[in-house]
Amino acid sequence: MNLADSELVLGLLDDDNYSLTEKMEDADVVMVNTCSVRENAEQRIYGRLGEFKAAKIKKPEIVVGVLGCMAERLRSKLNTEEAKGVGQIVDVIVGPDEYRKLPSLLNQAWHGEKGIAVQLSRVETYDDITPLRTNGISAWISVMRGCNKFCSFCVVPFTRGRERSRNYFNIINEVEELAKRGFKDVTLLGQNVNSYNHDGKDFADLMKAVAEVDRTIRIRFMTSHPQDMSDKLIQTIASKDNICKNVHLPVQSGSDRILDLMKREYTSNHYRQLISKIKTEMPEVCLTTDIISGFPTETEDDHRITMQMLEEIQYDGAYMFKYSARENTPAWKMADDISEEIKSRRIDEIVTFQNKISAKRNQATIGKVLDVLIEGDSKKSSAELQGRTDGNKMVIFPKENYTPGMYIKVKITRSNSATLFGTIHHNHLGVTI
Template sequence: MSAPKYRLAGEPGEGKFYIETYGCQMNQSDSEVVVAVMQEAGFVYTDSLDEADVVLVNTCAIRDNAEQRIWGRLAEFRGVKRRRPWMLVGIIGCMAERLKDRLIEQEKAVDIVVGPDGYRSLPGLVRQAAGGTKAVNVLLSREETYAEISPVRLDKNGVTAFVSIMRGCNNMCSYCVVPYTRGVERSRDAETILAEVRDLFGRGYREVTLLGQNVNSYNYNDVNFAGLLARVAEVSPLLRVRFSTSHPKDFSDELIETMARYPNVCRAIHLPAQSGSSRMLELMNRRYTREWYLDRIAAIRRMLPECSISTDLIAGFCTETQEDHEATLSLMREAGYAFAYMFKYSERPNTKAQRTMRDDVPEEVKTARLTEIINLQNELSLASNRAEVGRHVEVLVEGRSKRSADEVYGRTSQNKVVILPRMNFLPGDYVRALITDCSSATLIGVPLG
């Protein structure tokens, strides 16, 4: 479809739009939906800010530093708009939902504000903003899943893709804004998920990651997550299947048994712990104890001994003591994580923690505890990778290595990055390799045969 020829805020425009994405995999997936919606309406995607008539910033509100990056970026856009006054700026996603009033009333650089459930309305809102009126849609939905929209893949490797299976969250963890910015949990029709996966495989993709705020609670017409995972795995034995994120309270033996039945379901589980202290977990409203979490780790080790486990950890949540912190460190050692996302607690407005608890752990204590967590995880990651040295692994090649044109990189089923000599390998190739060396972040391999 040709681009619409209309005037954007008083200057000739070709209807080109540019999108920047911040935050989680779900936001990356949402950006691909936004591109599909905009292109269907006749707008033209560009990966160059300098060419754009419309700039969309897909935002994250999970942590304060994520929002601060957006405010800094908006300051830069104000300068761009002085040179190109016809350019429209839209804030979309979680930050748009959380800070709509401030963005609408105070932020001069912003013309469009759209929450995660309003992406279908974006083309009309852009045209409204082009007429000089701020355009807003921050209504949350109980039904919207964008199920029939075919996302436009922005990752150009053509090998891996995200597939959103559900939206929203019902867990109400006391520190988290997601239920307020993404609404209630709703699952997508399984048949539309399978159709999307089959299409991706037919186009040459060799790995999909099923996404949800809590994939374990997926349920659509009596298809639960274990059942959906099995059906996706059956699309082809040549298709790797990953998923994220799992909530420990819902992580069942049935799911582990399903993973064990299908070799193409990757042997990697992201299981956010957040803390190793049952007292902290109760304050966080995580609805499991340290003992429950370790029982799930033990079940994974028993039924999937080759599986790697990663996690999320928060340092310095409200009232955290040194004893609570030590419990997190001991949990890390017992679980033997291959990788972790680690953060200092940052209070988020309107969450239960912000309303009812004091953010009373001093910043310097948070920093010191986070440093200990990071240092320990570096040791655990190195130990996990050293255990791979001497093993034969299957690597799915994703692209050329950034450090050398003579090397390619890919991942094992355990989600570990492997560097291989380039030879004649192409993205999407499966390569059997011997692991010869490692760092805490990567494995080094040589092809076999």
């Protein structure tokens, strides 16, 4: 979602005659787009601002901006000891619902005035703003903003505001424009896309319409909340060949007691029933999830039950985190009574266990021929290309004479827990989606 917001900001600034530069030393404005979900993200921001501080020493006229979810929180902290001495270099602070003000705030900064705008909105969706996308193959489209769930551990409703859905027809028009430009992969984004609603059109309606724009474009989505995952949406995903059979459904914990404390509004049994429906409709589905380990009062039994959930469902992958208290959330008021030592041990056990499952799931693809969308050169070798399967698995294969944006078929020859490796299947280069 931060990437989509960054492209939105680039679009706004492009309209105001700013141009993107790759090198910081060539920039007149440098900005960091922040995330507030995890505590370590905030620490990384201070590190990044330290780099900007060095740039500002060399070029005092450069304007430094902080954007996004942490803007309000950072505003009150930039001059504290926690900010590590970088607060004084920040000229502009803009929250996620105030990006329209950025050009005028930058103009203020050019005249020596600090610019701050952090008010949340109940209506802003940036529906009329065209993001500046430089990828050319994959696009991320925000279909809604904010969240109404108020999970006890989550700061998002306080930093990104309440749910607002974008105009149904504007989203379809945006996908049509991407198709004309040759994009091949579109991800619909929202904190909880399952609650999308515009003039009676729900997320299943939107997915169906978007998939029908161009059958050569893969359609993905994230993130879903289990409480709002409908049978209609599951059936829609299953029924359209170009909607990827890849479902990210955060469970957070396998323990009903912990789920209740997290205010997740579903039980482990309800979650299992959803997974069963998904697997029945899509036997080849790739499932991923989120896990939080070490939530307040979590016992060894709660931890064991979560491990059992991983074993039972057999996720292809998971985003796994130690619990970190986020200020002003309901969980922040609870005693963070799990020691760092226990949190670290439990998350290590979860990661190790899930990695074994992921490795086994990937090993099962060896010998299969998979449709792959080429994304570009492998990060480790310019002699190899990388791409993704329908199930969002990364595949590495020899370069030969193929280019990013092409669909090819790759025969998988080996794998690890994170990546598939293979050779191009020359007898079947055409891909029908």
